[in-house]
Amino acid sequence: MILLQYFEPETQNWQQIDFSTLPQQLSADARVWINLNDANADELQQVLQHFAITPTMAEDFSRQRHPPKLETQADYSLLILRGYADADFSEYASSAQVNLLYSHNVLISMIKCHNPHLLQQLTPQLIAGHRNTVADWVKQLTLNVAASYLEKLIAFEDELSELEDNMLHRGNDEQMALMMRYRSVLRKINRNLAYQKDIFADALYEENSPLLQQFGRPVVRDFYEKFERLHSMTDMYYDQLSDLVSGYMSTSSHQINDRMKVLTMISSIFIPLTFVAGIYGMNFEYMPELTWPAAYFSVLALMAGGGVAALFWFKHKGWW
Amino acid sequence: MILLQYFEPETQNWQQIDFSTLPQQLSADARVWINLNDANADELQQVLQHFAITPTMAEDFSRQRHPPKLETQADYSLLILRGYADADFSEYASSAQVNLLYSHNVLISMIKCHNPHLLQQLTPQLIAGHRNTVADWVKQLTLNVAASYLEKLIAFEDELSELEDNMLHRGNDEQMALMMRYRSVLRKINRNLAYQKDIFADALYEENSPLLQQFGRPVVRDFYEKFERLHSMTDMYYDQLSDLVSGYMSTSSHQINDRMKVLTMISSIFIPLTFVAGIYGMNFEYMPELTWPAAYFSVLALMAGGGVAALFWFKHKGWW
Amino acid sequence: MILLQYFEPETQNWQQIDFSTLPQQLSADARVWINLNDANADELQQVLQHFAITPTMAEDFSRQRHPPKLETQADYSLLILRGYADADFSEYASSAQVNLLYSHNVLISMIKCHNPHLLQQLTPQLIAGHRNTVADWVKQLTLNVAASYLEKLIAFEDELSELEDNMLHRGNDEQMALMMRYRSVLRKINRNLAYQKDIFADALYEENSPLLQQFGRPVVRDFYEKFERLHSMTDMYYDQLSDLVSGYMSTSSHQINDRMKVLTMISSIFIPLTFVAGIYGMNFEYMPELTWPAAYFSVLALMAGGGVAALFWFKHKGWW
Amino acid sequence: MILLQYFEPETQNWQQIDFSTLPQQLSADARVWINLNDANADELQQVLQHFAITPTMAEDFSRQRHPPKLETQADYSLLILRGYADADFSEYASSAQVNLLYSHNVLISMIKCHNPHLLQQLTPQLIAGHRNTVADWVKQLTLNVAASYLEKLIAFEDELSELEDNMLHRGNDEQMALMMRYRSVLRKINRNLAYQKDIFADALYEENSPLLQQFGRPVVRDFYEKFERLHSMTDMYYDQLSDLVSGYMSTSSHQINDRMKVLTMISSIFIPLTFVAGIYGMNFEYMPELTWPAAYFSVLALMAGGGVAALFWFKHKGWW
Amino acid sequence: MILLQYFEPETQNWQQIDFSTLPQQLSADARVWINLNDANADELQQVLQHFAITPTMAEDFSRQRHPPKLETQADYSLLILRGYADADFSEYASSAQVNLLYSHNVLISMIKCHNPHLLQQLTPQLIAGHRNTVADWVKQLTLNVAASYLEKLIAFEDELSELEDNMLHRGNDEQMALMMRYRSVLRKINRNLAYQKDIFADALYEENSPLLQQFGRPVVRDFYEKFERLHSMTDMYYDQLSDLVSGYMSTSSHQINDRMKVLTMISSIFIPLTFVAGIYGMNFEYMPELTWPAAYFSVLALMAGGGVAALFWFKHKGWW
Ligand SMILES: [Mg+2]
Ligand SMILES: [Mg+2]
Ligand SMILES: [Mg+2]
Ligand SMILES: [Mg+2]
Ligand SMILES: [Mg+2]
Ligand SMILES: [Mg+2]
Ligand SMILES: [Mg+2]
Ligand SMILES: [Mg+2]
Ligand SMILES: [Mg+2]
Ligand SMILES: [Mg+2]
């Protein structure tokens, strides 16, 4: 299904029209928004051919899964973004895919997002009696994409701080598994953010960047800084989780060592002594020591001596 | 064996001819495809000399194992690519080696691939009555090389997601060994993809790149983005496997610690007590305590006291 | 609350005036410092609109939490810095946020800092009868921000050196947890310092950087070197802590190995022997060995032989 | 000892002459090769002064241990290379040091190599009646240096593949020690290869590189690609060995965990039970339970109950 | 104390004069060396003001602890270097701080070094009747700074090689602690060397670098190569130590696994058997099995059967 909103300059009004009735030549004041969220492959082809989109751009726009990118040819720019559609970082179903094709007065959008709230935020707002510029729409969508990460990252900071307090002293396998999931999700969004950051960083360095012409340098710089900050935050949170994992392992290792020390000392002292006691608990008829009067206390003294000697040996080895 | 397909401009038809009958001067409309997959060293030399290929290019083209590269001299470009020929990433036999030498109307190819299905995809398609351009062939081969990785990487994503769910809770040595094999294979293809990505990245930055002249910037950019995406995916999957390995080790370490705690507490309490019981199980004739009426219950009480004291000591040390 | 200090060129005196009485046009010799530390959102808007600050700059200036940045538009520069407000690196509450908007004769500042001593250092000093230049104020604040890190880093060097001496021999879980907190804090300030270092590094490379015009190259270079040194120190301290963590784990691992060796040898020798003794301690009526005269000494000899054989086996395996 | 080979243009013949008889001015067609492999310090000085080599170049050329470099001043270029002189990567005695000083008709070489076969390959070949160009000699030596690594690296691939198969299942300390030696050697040659790769990479980027003038761009590019490939292979093999080490450690950790589980469960069940049996094995005269008729079976039942309870507790904790 | 050596062009002689008698204008042929090693803060200020050193340079020069840097303003260059003052890398007290301010005929030096031998090497040598140029002095000092690292690094190579041989087989905690100290020291000097390397690398890339004018490109390149080599050596040694640490940990882990296998098998077999023996060692009056004639041998057979079954189970699990 092709949803087409048309702003007629004469009446200054937005109206939903059929794609086939769209004038071939648009006046400079006209605005068109074509929503292809629910379009099938044929409708997609029809729209892309109508605006003479080149094959490589058409192919990328049609994908429901393509990393963020910007490409400009002739009048049209293709901007692909990815928003964060899940509730937090403990589970990552899929990103919101935002495919935008736009000229100065036409916006063609195809957005896939399993989170209806975010999908609504990623929908251009039409204002009756007012001619939105296409650049304003694209700007708003870009800022909302950035915001979809930021709110979860800010919330994650507290979560991480709590994990740090917990892990080293009372960590358990559930928390460990949660941290592993967090790391996996942060890695994936870090990659998406790196692509998006690079789109705007490249624009700032290029002389005749189309983005600079469409939005002006301050806005592009703002886009860049927002995605750079998000990227840098995911980098840092990921690295802090990794530090936690390694710290947790070090602490475990040290505690194993401590426990092993206790276990080894106790076992080394009492297992041989128990063996000696076991010998004199045997029921052989002829065991001459059993009848010696001083035997019991001699054996007790020998055992005590052996135990003390072992303690000194462990002391000498620096075990405590 | 030299397989030569010749497109005669007059008849507009493809025909398989003998290499020795190839006209020395080709008209601009003629097309030649020389398939050297089954050629021996002499035939290889013969063809390369016929087209006056320079020594360094000839040497690289002749190798059955050479990393991906692009080199252009005079009319001829040498493009070496590597496709992924195995079924998945659990075992890596060898890459598909794609050596292409081409001018605007001659394509010389030597392709080594143990997977017949991929080999067939890496074979230029001749269309009767139609003059393929050499650039179209090379473009098609390049896209098929990229596709040979992408399909396995997409499938691997699910495999990885399953591994993540399994490893932390029910991981075993077979899964660990599988992950190690995956990491090894991903490392190897990451290197091949880095070479291929760089070929097209370099072309995009160079002013007079032959690739840009042969294919146009949009197509070269598309090549670049495809290989960059593949490279970035292998990077991420490799890193996620590494995260899994380290998380698995952390979890193991923590569980060892937990078990060690139980073992040490139980051993530390009961091994000394068993020793005491062993003492009074000895059969010496003269053991005065044995005859004391209260001895048994005193010893029981002492043992209980020792056990409780040990528990308090472990509690004090924060072991539980 | 808007605190406004005004330097009247005629009287050469500083006076606190009401924002509404500020002349619309300032003479070149006038100076204005507007302190918005305690301003509410409306007052903030009022001031920013009065000086016609552009929206993206106004938005960044208004944030109580924004990474360090520099942006210049028309007459005004926005400089955001972050100082270290806590006593040392064992606990990190929050950074001092220093938001500065300035032209050649107006400074608008909004500083959030939970440490009153640092807050006082980050407050411009007014000298009666003397016209401070705005650049001097900004320079002094920047140097004080750098100093807020340096003093803690210098003190940390000794702390780290002590940790190094302690950890490998007498490390405990409290020290480990402290090191983990240090790493976490150093990571966070490393990121803040990287942003601040890059502000001045970029200025040194840019041809017409506003910072160079405002402060001169030697001062900007000094800023850069100070933040670069701080960044490099946090990098190094972080890495040294990581080395300590890994060294601690290696040492633990080796000591576990040593203890395991002792435990395994003692257990492997005495547990089977104790079993043998236990057999002959059973009270079955018909146990023919018990009545053999040589049984006791034979069993003793067999046990000694078994023990010695085990020792040789361990020796052969290279366990000691 | 100075070995000097002189190609007299008139006679078109190579002859070994004494250094003192070398004409001060060489004709453009003459060729000189001075082999200083066995020269002492005085002879070295004598030759370097004769050709007016500048001090910094003379100092570097004279070193028997200097990292690879290229330096050109006036007519002379100094090229220092390092070849791989040992049989494989399990032991690294020392690299082959190849110090070359050359102009268009003079080659001064000093080569230190403990492997006579490689030394022979690194010796320029004189062909009677034929005037070698100096550039051909240098090219041949450079290719042989590269080949000295490649053959060992190709062989190492199979060795590594075998190690991968072995380590995870049947790894032992000898294989671990071998892997550590491999890593150490690969690190060292990786550094040497990085220097050599950079020499040719720099030449390709420089406008008026002497190397480009001496050898032509295709040959320099071929040098670069050969060393880049070697460098990238050592990088990858090193990283694969590191992956193996970490995988081996993970597997060990997991197996320790598994064994610890068995040990802890068996010990936790049977050690307390053995203690109970030990209590009723004591020989006190007054132990009322011993005379109760049902005592034995009650104790047996209690012990069985305790064992089963422990099993349920372990089951509940998810130990199996 | 200000030590001032003055070379009077007329007499061609060096003489120690008082700072107050230094002529305000120096002739181009005059040379001045001012040694401020033992100067107090006032004397320092006096000298710096006399030569009109700018504030940022004066502040950096005055520091007894400042990372290496180069800064040039007007006639004067500030070069700060750091030498290695300790005997080897097992303990790092502090670096030799070399602060140099120089013009073409004035050298002001302030050197702090706790090693008298190195301090002497870092002192400019005056030659009677000979006019040293300032650039020669600075060159000599720079080369001696580089040499202070090189000799220790060369010696360290053998030490490291010995450590490699020892660690994997007979490593102990003292060697581990030594390796940790080495890593810590190498990290610190690596940072100092990076700063020094970058000083000369920057000079080689800059068009009008003052260093190139003062020393000439070959000498600056030689400085660069020397510090680059030192930096690269510390990098490699550090990494090799890290490899050793991780290899040591892997080996420990594997040996723990091996010992755990032995311990678990022996314990799992004999602890339950000992429990069974303990049961029949109890002294209950009514234990029917004790009187059965075949009981003893049945129990022995059952125990043997249980032990063999356990062995098969371990075999089945692949434990040996
Ligand atoms: Mg990324
Ligand atoms: Mg960043
Ligand atoms: Mg980043
Ligand atoms: Mg990243
Ligand atoms: Mg980081
Ligand atoms: Mg990293
Ligand atoms: Mg790569
Ligand atoms: Mg990439
Ligand atoms: Mg990447
Ligand atoms: Mg990579």
Ligand SMILES: [Mg+2]
């Ligand atoms: Mg990554």
Ligand SMILES: [Mg+2]
């Ligand atoms: Mg990496």
Ligand SMILES: [Mg+2]
């Ligand atoms: Mg950072």
Ligand SMILES: [Mg+2]
């Ligand atoms: Mg830095």
Ligand SMILES: [Mg+2]
């Ligand atoms: Mg740094």
Ligand SMILES: [Mg+2]
């Ligand atoms: Mg950093």
Ligand SMILES: [Mg+2]
């Ligand atoms: Mg570092």
Ligand SMILES: [Mg+2]
């Ligand atoms: Mg790092």
Ligand SMILES: [Mg+2]
């Ligand atoms: Mg790193």
Ligand SMILES: [Mg+2]
């Ligand atoms: Mg390297």
Ligand SMILES: [Mg+2]
């Ligand atoms: Mg490479």
Ligand SMILES: [Mg+2]
């Ligand atoms: Mg590389």
Ligand SMILES: [Mg+2]
């Ligand atoms: Mg790598």
Ligand SMILES: [Mg+2]
């Ligand atoms: Mg490297």
Ligand SMILES: [Mg+2]
């Ligand atoms: Mg790396």
Ligand SMILES: [Mg+2]
């Ligand atoms: Mg460094």
